[in-house]
Amino acid sequence: MADARMMVRRQAGARLWLSAFWLGLVALAALFAPLIAPHDPLAQDLFLGRMPPFWVAGAEPGYWLGTDSLGRDVLSRLIYGARIALTVALVAGAATCVLGAGLGLMAGYMRGWVDTVISRFIDIWMAFPPVLFSILLIAVMGPGLISIIIAIVIIDWTRFARVIRAEAMGQGAMDYVASARVAGRGRISTMLTEILPNVLPTIVVLLTLEMGIAVIIEAILSFVNLSIPTDDATWGGMISEGRVSIHQAWWVLVFPLIALFLTVLAFSQLGEGLKDRYDPVLR
Amino acid sequence: MNYLELKGLSARIMRQNHPLLRSVSLALAPGEVRGLVGESGAGKSMIGKAVLGILPKAVELTGGEIWLDGQDLQRLSARDRRHRIGQSCALIPQDPLTALNPSRRIAPQITDRLVDILGWERARAVTRAEELLHEVRIEDPARVMRAYPHELSGGMRQRILIASAFAAEPKLIVADEPTTALDVTVQKQILKLIKDMQARHGTAILFVTHDLGVVSKVCNRLSVLYGGMVVEDNDIDSFFAGPRHPYSRALLAATPKYTDPGASLTPVPDSVIAGVRGEIEAFDQRQAHV
Amino acid sequence: MGRLLTTLITLLGVAVVVFVVIRVVPGNPIAMMLPPGATEADIARLNALYGFDKSIPQQFFIWLGGVVQGDFGTSITARQPVTGMVLGRLPATLELSVMALVMACVMGGAMALWGTRRRETKTEAAIDVANGMALSVPDFLWGLLLILGFGVLWPVFHISGRVTPSLELPFTTNFYLFESLIRLRFDLWADIVSHMFLPALALAIPLSAIIGQLLKQSLKETMHLDYVTLARTRGYGETHVILREALRNAILPTLTLVGVQFTFLIGGTVIIERLFSYEGLGNMAIEAVTNRDLPLIQGIVILFALIFTGVNLVVDLLYAVLNPRLRHG
Ligand SMILES: Nc1ncnc2c1ncn2[C@@H]1O[C@H](COP(=O)(O)OP(=O)(O)OP(=O)(O)O)[C@@H](O)[C@H]1O
Numbered sequence: 001m002a003d004a005r006m007m008v009r010r011q012a013g014a015r016l017w018l019s020a021f022w023l024g025l026v027a028l029a030a031l032f033a034p035l036i037a038p039h040d041p042l043a044q045d046l047f048l049g050r051m052p053p054f055w056v057a058g059a060e061p062g063y064w065l066g067t068d069s070l071g072r073d074v075l076s077r078l079i080y081g082a083r084i085a086l087t088v089a090l091v092a093g094a095a096t097c098v099l100g101a102g103l104g105l106m107a108g109y110m111r112g113w114v115d116t117v118i119s120r121f122i123d124i125w126m127a128f129p130p131v132l133f134s135i136l137l138i139a140v141m142g143p144g145l146i147s148i149i150i151a152i153v154i155i156d157w158t159r160f161a162r163v164i165r166a167e168a169m170g171q172g173a174m175d176y177v178a179s180a181r182v183a184g185r186g187r188i189s190t191m192l193t194e195i196l197p198n199v200l201p202t203i204v205v206l207l208t209l210e211m212g213i214a215v216i217i218e219a220i221l222s223f224v225n226l227s228i229p230t231d232d233a234t235w236g237g238m239i240s241e242g243r244v245s246i247h248q249a250w251w252v253l254v255f256p257l258i259a260l261f262l263t264v265l266a267f268s269q270l271g272e273g274l275k276d277r278y279d280p281v282l283r
Numbered sequence: 284m285n286y287l288e289l290k291g292l293s294a295r296i297m298r299q300n301h302p303l304l305r306s307v308s309l310a311l312a313p314g315e316v317r318g319l320v321g322e323s324g325a326g327k328s329m330i331g332k333a334v335l336g337i338l339p340k341a342v343e344l345t346g347g348e349i350w351l352d353g354q355d356l357q358r359l360s361a362r363d364r365r366h367r368i369g370q371s372c373a374l375i376p377q378d379p380l381t382a383l384n385p386s387r388r389i390a391p392q393i394t395d396r397l398v399d400i401l402g403w404e405r406a407r408a409v410t411r412a413e414e415l416l417h418e419v420r421i422e423d424p425a426r427v428m429r430a431y432p433h434e435l436s437g438g439m440r441q442r443i444l445i446a447s448a449f450a451a452e453p454k455l456i457v458a459d460e461p462t463t464a465l466d467v468t469v470q471k472q473i474l475k476l477i478k479d480m481q482a483r484h485g486t487a488i489l490f491v492t493h494d495l496g497v498v499s500k501v502c503n504r505l506s507v508l509y510g511g512m513v514v515e516d517n518d519i520d521s522f523f524a525g526p527r528h529p530y531s532r533a534l535l536a537a538t539p540k541y542t543d544p545g546a547s548l549t550p551v552p553d554s555v556i557a558g559v560r561g562e563i564e565a566f567d568q569r570q571a572h573v
Numbered sequence: 574m575g576r577l578l579t580t581l582i583t584l585l586g587v588a589v590v591v592f593v594v595i596r597v598v599p600g601n602p603i604a605m606m607l608p609p610g611a612t613e614a615d616i617a618r619l620n621a622l623y624g625f626d627k628s629i630p631q632q633f634f635i636w637l638g639g640v641v642q643g644d645f646g647t648s649i650t651a652r653q654p655v656t657g658m659v660l661g662r663l664p665a666t667l668e669l670s671v672m673a674l675v676m677a678c679v680m681g682g683a684m685a686l687w688g689t690r691r692r693e694t695k696t697e698a699a700i701d702v703a704n705g706m707a708l709s710v711p712d713f714l715w716g717l718l719l720i721l722g723f724g725v726l727w728p729v730f731h732i733s734g735r736v737t738p739s740l741e742l743p744f745t746t747n748f749y750l751f752e753s754l755i756r757l758r759f760d761l762w763a764d765i766v767s768h769m770f771l772p773a774l775a776l777a778i779p780l781s782a783i784i785g786q787l788l789k790q791s792l793k794e795t796m797h798l799d800y801v802t803l804a805r806t807r808g809y810g811e812t813h814v815i816l817r818e819a820l821r822n823a824i825l826p827t828l829t830l831v832g833v834q835f836t837f838l839i840g841g842t843v844i845i846e847r848l849f850s851y852e853g854l855g856n857m858a859i860e861a862v863t864n865r866d867l868p869l870i871q872g873i874v875i876l877f878a879l880i881f882t883g884v885n886l887v888v889d890l891l892y893a894v895l896n897p898r899l900r901h902g
């Protein structure tokens with residue numbers, strides 16, 4: 001018994017570190033993209049179209065991971081793609097968190113009509129297919145980084161709101177909250193000083209998970225050609241192109257797919273790891 | 284010839300040096316009812332579970348033998364052991380509310396074993412089950428057979444579990460505090476029922492309880508347990524005439540007399556506890572030096 | 574009854590939100606439809622035709638009036654009634670979703686049973702890790718991986734379309750999978766399954782992990798209960814005890830969750846259909862969005878919302894049927 005638990009602990013630790021390591025790598029690539037990228041990610045060279053990666057016969061020296069159909073360097077596009085992926089993850093994740101957790105806290109703590117209204121909105125939102133909703137929003141707002149971020153916030157705030165609402169309700173029923181109120185503190189102040197710190201671990205976990213989801217949504221939107229003007233380097237856009245030329249140039253699909261896969265996995269494993277470690281409620 | 288015999292049975296929590304059973308020996312002749320008494324945590328249920336092969340995963344047997352009907356159970360394969368126990372033993376559990384599967388009707392819960400393990404025809408098993416329900420004084424057996432557990436009262440459910448235990452005509456029944464979860468008036472009926480059924484079917488019963496009053500009514504013999512160790516093994520008459528072990532004596536003194544419910548309870552004195560603790564330590568030390 | 578009312582309110586809310594989102598934001602769908610040389614008068618005429626010249630609330634009530642009668646308006650790009658177009662595509666999406674659900678239940682159930690049978694061993698730990706992976710990665714990525722694996726590296730399944738285009742289809746409905754079975758056309762059935770397998774699997778993997786985890790957990794809890802122990806003393810082996818005594822009770826908590834998760838799965842068909850060029854509602858939805866075909870978008874979104882709320886109702890019913898306590902209580 002004890003041994004098994006130790007094993008799980010250790011695995012959880014390894015999971016956390018591996019995830020953090022990969023995300024650190026992606027962050028570095030994003031930060032120093034202009035320094036690391038061997039080529040201009042937008043530079044086309046039609047004579048160098050669909051060159052395979054370096055270990056395959058016929059590779060073009062200098063283009064380590066090959067080129068796409070327009071002769072753009074896959075590695076450089078991958079590195080620049082990390083910029084957009086991480087920007088979306090951080091900004092959209094944080095904004096979703098603030099909106100969703102804020103509404104969830106209010107609904108769960110204030111109850112009454114506030115809760116009724118917010119809960120009704122959550123119900124309505126749950127009846128939307130999220131991908132379709134986000135595509136719709138982008139189509140309406142027009143492509144671009146800002147649109148993507150807004151779309152993610154609009155479709156995903158319920159993810160925070162539902163969980164935090166339930167938790168705030170539980171916390172609100174506890175004695176220490178009542179005693180804070182009795183001591184004459186205002187509702188908002190009690191909410192922020194007594195409830196918020198107690199749901200903070202949950203928020204952090206959800207935030208980590210949300211960042212992974214944001215990366216995926218961005219990729220999906222780029223994939224359906226709705227996110228960023230098409231020649232900008234995004235992983236989803238690269239995947240979209242790779243899907244078309246999959247039989248001629250598999251590497252155009254495979255490398256961004258690996259990057260996306262690992263990043264999403266890392267965010268979610270980081271979230272799960274944090275959950276196991278710090279959050280008794282979600283566990 | 285004993286039907287059940289435990290020879291020096293020892294058990295502990297897996298990989299921990301914390302004994303739960305300390306060389307427990309006891310025997311049960313066919314048709315005999317043996318009480319197993321002791322305070323909470325003494326290991327009474329553990330003995331019953333060991334006999335029936337349902338020890339928790341975290342508990343392992345470290346020594347001793349369990350003989351059932353002239354056969355050493357531990358020599359059998361897991362599958363054979365399970366079948367042997369299924370054919371010849373039964374359990375009357377403590378809590379009738381949790382011992383019936385809430386999503387299945389009563390009928391299959393009684394007849395399954397008769398059909399699957401004993402190989403009866405389904406129709407014969409159903410008739411038998413209804414007979415038994417009638418025997419435990421359930422008014423409308425046919426209706427009860429079709430009911431789900433939540434439609435029945437606790438007393439009814441315990442009757443059903445008793446009927447189910449006797450249905451396969453087992454030679455041995457382990458009754459683990461079969462009345463503790465019921466309210467007092469029902470307790471008496473159920474006790475009487477178990478006793479009657481036992482007399483009629485001639486089944487040997489290992490009767491786990493911490494109530495010496497109950498023991499005096501249904502048992503022929505008893506074993507007193509402390510810390511997983513049998514401190515006294517006696518027949519009923521001589522036990523109630525005068526227990527041999529100081530701990531048993533204190534236990535008996537601590538039990539309110541049925542004849543005199545108003546008498547004050549005397550807790551087991553510390554000196555007596557210290558005495559048995561000493562015995563246990565001595566036992567553990569002997570074990571360690573073997 | 575209260576359930577039905579909240580469902581209606583939710584649906585109405587969805588309709589309002591979609592309506593508002595589409596219309597409040599600038600960008601004239603009519604302008605996109607017309608050739609470059611069109612005059613103001615042309616635009617006005619088309620606007621009037623589609624009702625875009627009225628105020629948004631007016632448009633909404635006109636549209637709602639139609640919806641109540643089953644009329645979702647006319648698609649701008651296809652110039653056909655939305656209802657017909659949408660219903661024509663619905664079977665494809667339903668078949669895909671149900672297939673995925675079945676696969677998820679089979680895979681998740683197998684994982685849960687196997688993990689319970691081998692609980693507290695290395696096998697269980699391995700199953701947990703696999704489930705964790707399957708859960709962390711969304712259907713979109715599984716789809717891409719499956720395309721790579723079974724479409725390209727080892728091409729055993731089709732990776733695009735719903736059926737091989739050159740085949741003659743004798744079908745009267747759009748439930749190809751179902752109808753090919755009914756007509757005993759196993760050749761067609763095999764072709765359809767081979768097209769559907771990978772997209773359905775991509776949708777099923779995350780759900781199967783959820784089912785596997787939750788069912789295993791509740792099975793393990795159930796295995797400690799008294800009636801399970803009692804069954805053991807009756808001579809039954811572990812597998813039998815899990816299947817006959819524990820499973821039914823353990824399934825109930827899983828079921829509610831599977832309902833919610835199934836709606837997520839249906840939502841996932843949008844992108845998965847796109848990925849596999851599968852001709853269902855999702856693919857149509859994306860086209861409608863790119864073409865700014867407002868009536869079509871509205872119709873599809875409402876239909877999805879209907880399916881979502883319908884699934885939730887069905888799950889509640891199923892729960893009541895499976896739980897004897899509710900059935901007779
Ligand atoms: N699953 C388990 N894992 C580890 N230890 C256990 C487990 N179940 C019981 N024990 C321990 O075994 C000892 C004996 O338990 P047992 O259930 O036999 O007591 P008991 O005499 O039946 O008491 P009670 O009158 O409360 O039923 C106790 O100390 C208990 O803590």
Ligand SMILES: [Mg+2]
Pocket residue numbers: 327328329459
């Ligand atoms: Mg006990």
